[in-house]
Every structure is written in C-alpha cells, then in structure tokens.
Amino acid sequence: MLDYKLKVWNKSPLQRLAVFASAVALLSGCSVKNFTTQEVKAETIKPKEQNNMGQKNKGQSSTKPNIVYIVLDDSGFSDLGSYGSEIKTPNLDMLAENGLRYNNSHVTPVCSPTRAALLTGRNPHSVGMSTVANFDLGPEYPNKRGRIKPEAGTIAEVLKDEGYNSYALGKWHLSPSHQATAAGPYENWPLAKGFDRFYGILEDSSDQYKPELVQDNSFIDVPEKENYHFSEDIVNRANQYVTDQASVNPEKPFFMYLAFGAQHQPVQVPQKYIDMYKGVYDKGWDKIREERFNKQKELGIISKDAKLAPLNPGVKPWDQLSADEKKAFAHFQEAYAGFLTHTDEQIGRFIDNLRSIGQLDNTMIVFLSDNGASAMGKNTGSINHTLAYNDIPEKLEDIVGKMDQFGSNKTKIEFPAGWAQVSNTPFKLYKSTMFEAGTRTPMIVYYPKGIKAKGEIRNQYVHVSDITPTVYDLAGIKLPKEIKGVKQMPLHGESFANTLTDAKAPGKKMQYYENNGQHAIYHDGWKAIALHAKGQPYDKDVWELYNVVEDPSETNNLSAKHPEKLKELQKLWEKEAKKYDVLPMSDVMGDGFLAIPSDSIRARNTFTFYPGMSLLPEGASPFIINRPYTITVPINREKASDEGVLVALGNYESGYTLYIKDNKLVYEYNIGTKIYRVESEVPIGQATIKYEFKPTEQHKGIGSLYINDKKTGEVTIDQTHKFKVSFEGLDIGRDTHYPVSPEYADKGIFTFTGELEKVVYELH
Known part of the structure; x- marks a missing residue:
C-alpha cells in the first residue's frame, strides 16, 4: 500500500509532501495484538484495546507529519518487552509491533551528548556537548562547555520556519548547571533553542515527587496534587499542548520532545507498581539475564549465535x-521494573490522546534511551544518590533497614550493578563506557505513513545523530544556511529513511x-576501543578490537590476531577526532563537578542573597567544596518565638542548614551518613549571625558559629562532600521541597518569622 514511498524517493521535497498528503486518505487502521513477552505472576496493567489504531476524521489535520521524540534515561538494551524483557511495557511494545525495532542503534554513553546529537543532527563534540552539561570546562575545552553552539541549530529551530509548533517536556540537561537560575542567563534554555513551550527540569536527576520545576523561562512550585509524580505531570502537559493545538490550529504540525527523568536514579514510583513484580526477581540476576538473552534470540533482537557476556568484574553470582x-537486591529490581511499567503507562496515555484528537496516524514517533543502564548503584545498590555521586560507600544494613521505603519520597534509590548488567543484556559493562552496553539502546520508529512492514526488525547500524537528518529527509526539509543570523555547520548524521521501506538498505559505515x-x-x-586510565598519556592507552557483526557482545578481543x-581503525579514529573537534580530550569523571569556569556565576567569591529569592539550584550555588568560607546573616528577632530557616541547601539525603528553633541557633552539615551539628543560644533583637568553615585537610574542617562577632560554638567535620553537596538547591529564609534537617521536618518549609536582611557568602 505504501509502495508509493519508493517511487517518489527522488522527487523534490514539495512533491514528496504532496504525495504524503494524498496518501493520508488511503491509510486505514491496523489491528494490534496485546503484546507480552513473558507472564509475570503479580498483577499487571492491562493494555488498552488497540483494535483500531486508525482514527476517524476529526477536523482538519496538517499535511505535514507531526514529529515526536520520546527519550528514556539510563534504560538498557533489554529492558523493553519487545527487546526481551519480562518487564511489562505494553504501550512501547505496541509501537514496536506497528513500527520498526532497530537492534543496532547507538547513542553516546552519557545523556547530554546524546540529547545534543539527537536535537541537532550533529556529533556532540562539534556542537560543544561532549560530556554531561554539569561539566563546563571553560574556553580551553570548547567541546565541553555544557551547551549547544548557535552554529548547530536544533530541530525545533529548523521546524519553526517550516510552520511547526515545538514543545519540550521533561529533562533538558543541555545548558550549563551554573546557568540554571531563575535569573538566567536563558540563551541555552529550551525556549532560546527554538521551543515554543517548555515544562520540566533543567538539570540531570530529578526527584519524581518534588522536582525543581521550570515552565517556559520561570521556576514554578510543584503542583499541589495528591500523589503527584513528575512522569505523570509532564504527560498531562504534553496532552494539553497537543490538544490545544489540534483544537485551535489543527492545520499546524507539531514537534514534541518528550524526555522522561525515568529510568535515571532516583527510582521513585507508587507502591502498586512495585507490587506488580513481587517475587519475580527472587530467582536473581543470573537467571533473569539468561532468560532475557534467550528471549532476544527468539524475537530476533540478537543473532542465534550471539554469546552472553560473562558477569562484569565485581558482580557476584547470585x-x-x-x-x-538477595532480599534487598531483588527488591531494588522490583522498584526499577515498576518504574518502567509506570513510565510505559504514561506513554500510553500520550498515545491514546493523540488517537482521540485524530493525530496519531499523522505522527512519526521515535523512541530511544539516551545511554545504557548505569552502575552508579555499585555492588550494594544505593538509597542515597548523593552518596553514590560522591563515592561514599553505603552499608548493607542501612539499605535493608529502608527496604519498605523503596520507591517512596523517603529514599532515592538505584539498583546494584548486577541488575544494570541485566538491563544491558547481552553486553558487558555499563553506561559511560565505550562498550555496547554504554552505547547500544533500543530504538523504535512508529510512522504509519512511511512504514509498510510493521513489526519488523532492522539490523542497520544507526547513530543518534542520524535521527533528525532522517526527519528532515522524510519531511522534505532543507537545512537553512543561517539561523538567527548565525551560519550553520553541516549535518553530520545520515538519513536512514530508506530503511523504513527497505530491510536491506545500507546502514551507517x-x-x-x-x-x-x-x-x-x-x-x-x-570496532576498536581505547581503554584509558585516568591521568595516563593517551598514547599509552590499551586498544581492543572486535568484529561486532559476529561478536555483538564483545567477548572476543581480536587486537592480537588482526x-x-x-x-x-586507530588512524580512522584520529581522522574523525580532528574532523569533529574531539580534541582536546579530558579525562574528568566526578571531578568534573569541581570545574568552575571563569565566566560562571560560581567563579565569584562574594554572593549576597535576599529573602524571597527563588530556589537556586545547587549547580549554581556558591562553590564551597574544600574552601574556607563564611555565611553572614543580619537578623532581627522581636520575640523568643521568632524562628525558622535562615539558609538551607539540600534535603534529607545531604546538605547544610542554618536555622533558629526553640530559641537556639543551629548549624547542621549532613554528609549523608552522619549529621554534624553545632548550636548556641541566640539573643532577642538585632544580631549578626555568622557561620565559618575552615578546612583542616582535604574534605575535613572546623565549623564555627558566631553571634555579633563572638564565637559561640564549633564542630569538627571529619568528612565533607568530594564533588557535589546535594541534588536540591539553596533556599533563603525557608527550606522548600524536602527539609535538610529532621529537627524541623514537621514544620513545613519553616519560614523564618523574624526579619532577615540578607545572606552573604564570602569564599576565600
């Protein structure tokens, strides 16, 4: 029925669109079976009836296709039912059964570069985003500035000139953390990158119950809604945006970038979704990985002669x-599986809404994960993701003691590395590595107007930078020479549009x-991989070589044989590195959080904050790690009952807070495993409060309280954070979101009831 696609391939863009438009009337609905890959003993969501994928004509629709990118975070190659998993993902499986599954699709091994490549159609180094946006290494590393260069216009900017409205929802993580403030600068926020609307988070790992929400260019409060969840919220907004457009401007197409915080830690999901998987993972990661591996072969996701990689170093047999x-680790995976099923349910709500407003058949949906599953939970799993990011070990007894809080707003969990390898079945290692586990993720393309062979698998090598060029190709869009007066660099990705209709079309070379x-x-x-040890010269790297066609799980290193x-391949790498601005390289890891470029707000040594200031994200707050500093707060208390928070950064996981309660001045520093506390009496009337920290050695120091320049108490802090104090920001005169101290957890945001003139940080 869609053989016309091949016939018009060489026609002009306008001719293509005309043929596409004429084909809309010919397209009819298709029957879809409820797709499950394995029975799960616990209660599951029932897929909605999919027996009428087509819609009746509902008003006037655009002749141009709507484009939707759906991105998951840290979800591995095998996590979907349609890629071999026992996890229930009926809505994504429906897209796969009525679209195409790509089993050789690749991304970058961490999130921000993948997102930059996806939205621009270029390689991430060339556009300035070669690592996570948290790490801005300054002008010396133009490929690591945590932002997309203006020379690399996004698909939203390009489609704007083609008559599209563009919406971004969920995780952004494409602007430097030090720019994520209520006062901007805004030039790297979504609206400045071509999107008409944005609703989501600017940074990397959001709490699902109390995210640091941004709407368009403004920080906003979390909606006061019972059982609020971030994934549900962004889909509610997505549905609102497209419903409004279909109702008022149905002749305009839309582009939507729907980027979930799931499956990134913290894993947080309502208990009923965790309960669906009760007992499923008691058999352990060895058995589940073997079952997924066999299912992948049965589905044709991997070849019949593929091998299952051995257990990763440090992962014990179950x-x-x-x-x-076993008890704790199985429960971690129950929470992760429930989180993914919940995410799939939200995607299903979005699909249902597209159908109800008559837009589903005219929409191209591309689904992917931004990188493989993460080993951040290390061998034990994690219940505190600030500890995980700071390489602070967690005790098994602490984890077991909080098992009943997994998935709730009282823990921020990540599964152990053994389950991350399960997510990455059949590969070895994890996110952040150059192995297939880091870079090979599912990709589903659902496009009723362009896909005839529904449910098929495509084996072509595809890269995330190829997706947007493919969209431009299908829509007949030519890249503009300039955007906002800035000359545009060429696209680096290659269209794989031919593969939609031709299973034998060539892939990327x-x-x-x-x-x-x-x-x-x-x-x-x-594939050649250079194994680099931090700090060593790059010419000392050890290289491995794999034939990934015959050995997709990279079990047979052929470097000595060939x-x-x-x-x-080494020469080719050098050539590509020069061509796409990979050099200079830097081997920062967690210490990237310590990079403070001279043009950053964090390079300042003095900050003055005033009451009423919006929450300031931690990545833009005064940089206190391993530095002497003071916090000075002039106040006036008319009565002994005047109390509340003066300064607070963080939450129950970690952070610091300076507050007055029960007529006492208190400072607390929460490392995550211990709270360091100092207190003193505080007078009525005017007073100048000061907290001073003096390092005594690396990650240690003395904290002292002063009132009117008189020292009133001190505490020895024998461990401070290495890289990042918290994933919740700085409040002045109150403590929004989660409280730092359990001592005032019952006080709400605990706003200071006296007069607070200002808060002054001085760093030395």
Whole structure:
C-alpha cells in the first residue's frame, strides 16, 4: 500500500509532501495484538484495546507529519518487552509491533551528548556537548562547555520556519548547571533553542515527587496534587499542548520532545507498581539475564549465535550472595521494573490522546534511551544518590533497614550493578563506557505513513545523530544556511529513511565515540576501543578490537590476531577526532563537578542573597567544596518565638542548614551518613549571625558559629562532600521541597518569622 514511498524517493521535497498528503486518505487502521513477552505472576496493567489504531476524521489535520521524540534515561538494551524483557511495557511494545525495532542503534554513553546529537543532527563534540552539561570546562575545552553552539541549530529551530509548533517536556540537561537560575542567563534554555513551550527540569536527576520545576523561562512550585509524580505531570502537559493545538490550529504540525527523568536514579514510583513484580526477581540476576538473552534470540533482537557476556568484574553470582543481599537486591529490581511499567503507562496515555484528537496516524514517533543502564548503584545498590555521586560507600544494613521505603519520597534509590548488567543484556559493562552496553539502546520508529512492514526488525547500524537528518529527509526539509543570523555547520548524521521501506538498505559505515578520555570507533562491522586510565598519556592507552557483526557482545578481543585492522581503525579514529573537534580530550569523571569556569556565576567569591529569592539550584550555588568560607546573616528577632530557616541547601539525603528553633541557633552539615551539628543560644533583637568553615585537610574542617562577632560554638567535620553537596538547591529564609534537617521536618518549609536582611557568602 505504501509502495508509493519508493517511487517518489527522488522527487523534490514539495512533491514528496504532496504525495504524503494524498496518501493520508488511503491509510486505514491496523489491528494490534496485546503484546507480552513473558507472564509475570503479580498483577499487571492491562493494555488498552488497540483494535483500531486508525482514527476517524476529526477536523482538519496538517499535511505535514507531526514529529515526536520520546527519550528514556539510563534504560538498557533489554529492558523493553519487545527487546526481551519480562518487564511489562505494553504501550512501547505496541509501537514496536506497528513500527520498526532497530537492534543496532547507538547513542553516546552519557545523556547530554546524546540529547545534543539527537536535537541537532550533529556529533556532540562539534556542537560543544561532549560530556554531561554539569561539566563546563571553560574556553580551553570548547567541546565541553555544557551547551549547544548557535552554529548547530536544533530541530525545533529548523521546524519553526517550516510552520511547526515545538514543545519540550521533561529533562533538558543541555545548558550549563551554573546557568540554571531563575535569573538566567536563558540563551541555552529550551525556549532560546527554538521551543515554543517548555515544562520540566533543567538539570540531570530529578526527584519524581518534588522536582525543581521550570515552565517556559520561570521556576514554578510543584503542583499541589495528591500523589503527584513528575512522569505523570509532564504527560498531562504534553496532552494539553497537543490538544490545544489540534483544537485551535489543527492545520499546524507539531514537534514534541518528550524526555522522561525515568529510568535515571532516583527510582521513585507508587507502591502498586512495585507490587506488580513481587517475587519475580527472587530467582536473581543470573537467571533473569539468561532468560532475557534467550528471549532476544527468539524475537530476533540478537543473532542465534550471539554469546552472553560473562558477569562484569565485581558482580557476584547470585547464589554467592547472602540472604539479606538477595532480599534487598531483588527488591531494588522490583522498584526499577515498576518504574518502567509506570513510565510505559504514561506513554500510553500520550498515545491514546493523540488517537482521540485524530493525530496519531499523522505522527512519526521515535523512541530511544539516551545511554545504557548505569552502575552508579555499585555492588550494594544505593538509597542515597548523593552518596553514590560522591563515592561514599553505603552499608548493607542501612539499605535493608529502608527496604519498605523503596520507591517512596523517603529514599532515592538505584539498583546494584548486577541488575544494570541485566538491563544491558547481552553486553558487558555499563553506561559511560565505550562498550555496547554504554552505547547500544533500543530504538523504535512508529510512522504509519512511511512504514509498510510493521513489526519488523532492522539490523542497520544507526547513530543518534542520524535521527533528525532522517526527519528532515522524510519531511522534505532543507537545512537553512543561517539561523538567527548565525551560519550553520553541516549535518553530520545520515538519513536512514530508506530503511523504513527497505530491510536491506545500507546502514551507517562509520562513527567515532569519546567520553571523558575513553574513546572508540566503529567502521563497517569492526570496532576498536581505547581503554584509558585516568591521568595516563593517551598514547599509552590499551586498544581492543572486535568484529561486532559476529561478536555483538564483545567477548572476543581480536587486537592480537588482526593488528593491521586495529591500526587501520586507530588512524580512522584520529581522522574523525580532528574532523569533529574531539580534541582536546579530558579525562574528568566526578571531578568534573569541581570545574568552575571563569565566566560562571560560581567563579565569584562574594554572593549576597535576599529573602524571597527563588530556589537556586545547587549547580549554581556558591562553590564551597574544600574552601574556607563564611555565611553572614543580619537578623532581627522581636520575640523568643521568632524562628525558622535562615539558609538551607539540600534535603534529607545531604546538605547544610542554618536555622533558629526553640530559641537556639543551629548549624547542621549532613554528609549523608552522619549529621554534624553545632548550636548556641541566640539573643532577642538585632544580631549578626555568622557561620565559618575552615578546612583542616582535604574534605575535613572546623565549623564555627558566631553571634555579633563572638564565637559561640564549633564542630569538627571529619568528612565533607568530594564533588557535589546535594541534588536540591539553596533556599533563603525557608527550606522548600524536602527539609535538610529532621529537627524541623514537621514544620513545613519553616519560614523564618523574624526579619532577615540578607545572606552573604564570602569564599576565600
């Protein structure tokens, strides 16, 4: 029925659109079976009836296709039912059964570069986003500035000139953390990058119950709604945006970037979704990984002769774990699975809404994950993701003691590395690495107007930078030479539009990779990987070589057997690195949080904050790690009952707070495993409060309280944070979101009831 697609391939863009428009009337609905890959013993969501994928004519629709990118965070290659998982993802599986699954689709091994490549159609180094946006290494590293260069216009900017409205929802993570303030600068926020509307978070890992929400260019409060959840909220907004457009401007097409915070830590989801998987993972990660591997072969996701990679270093076989380890670790995975099923349910609500407003058949949906599953939970799993980011070990007894809080607003969990390898089945290692586990993720393309062979699998090598060029190709859009007066760099991605109708169409031949010093290159079925040790010269890196066509799980290193092929790929990597601005490389990891460029707000040594200031995200707050500093607060208390928070940064996981309660001045520093506390009496009337920190050695120091320049108490702090104090920001005169101290957790935001003139930070 859609053979016309091949016939018009060489026609002009306008001719293509005309043919596409004439085909809309010919397209009819298709029957869809409820797709499940394995029975789960617990109660599950029932997929909605999919027996009429087509819609009746509902008003006037655009002749141009709507475009939707749906992105998950930290979800591995095998997590979807349609890619071999026991996790229930009926709505994504429906898209797969009525679209195409790509089993050789690649991204960058961390999130921000993937998102930059997706939205621009270029390689991430060239556009200035070679690592996570938290790390702005300054002008010396133009490829690591945490922002997309103006020379690389986004798809939203391009489609704006084609008559599209564009909406971004969810996780952005494409502007430097130090720019994520209520006062801007805004030039790297979504609206400045071509989107008409934005609703979501600017940084990397949001709490699902109390996110630091932004609407358009303004920070806003979390909606006062019982059982609020971020994933549900962004889909509610997405549905509102497209419903408004279909109702008022149905002749205009839309582009939507729907980027979930799921499956990134913290894993937080209502208990009923966790309960769906009760007991499912008691058999352990060895058995589940084997079952997924066999299912992948049955589905054709991997070849019949593919091998299952051995357990990753440090991951114990399940039968060697203690009873407490098995109990806790299985529960981690129950929460992760429930989180994914919940996310899939939200995607289903969005699909249902598109159908109800008559837009589903005219919409191209591309689904992917931004990188493989993460080992941030390390061997034990994590209940405090600030500890995980600061390489502070967590005790198994603490984890077991909070199992009943998994998924709730009282913990911020991440599963153990053993389950991350399950997510990445059949591959070895994890996110952040150059191996397939880091870069190979599911990609589903659902496009009724362009896909005839529904439910098929495509084996072509595809890179995330190829997706937007494919959209431009299908829509007949030519990249503008300039956007906002800035000359545009060429697209680096290659359209894979031919693969939608031709299973034998060629895939991409070559793609380089680099992340924080680790680097690799793929070329025509071969892949060379440089294993880099932090701090060593790059010419000392050890290279491995794999034939990923014959050995997709990279179990057979052929570098010794084929040295000529390795040299060939090494030369290609050097060529690509020069071509796409990979150099200079830097091998920062967690210490990237410590990079403070001179043009950043955090480079200042003095800050003056006033009552009423919006919450300031931690990544833009005064940089206190391993530095002497003071916090000075002039106040006036007319009566002894005047109390409340003066300064607070963080939440129950970690942070610091200075407050008055029960007529006492208190400072607390919460490292995550221990709270350091100092207090003193505080007078009525005017007073100048000061907290002073003096480092005594690396990550240690003395904290002192002063009132009117008189020292009133001190505390020895024998451990401070290495990289990041918290994932919740700074409040002045109150403590919004989650309280830092349990001592005032019952007080709400605990606004200071006296007079607070200002808060002055001085860093030395």
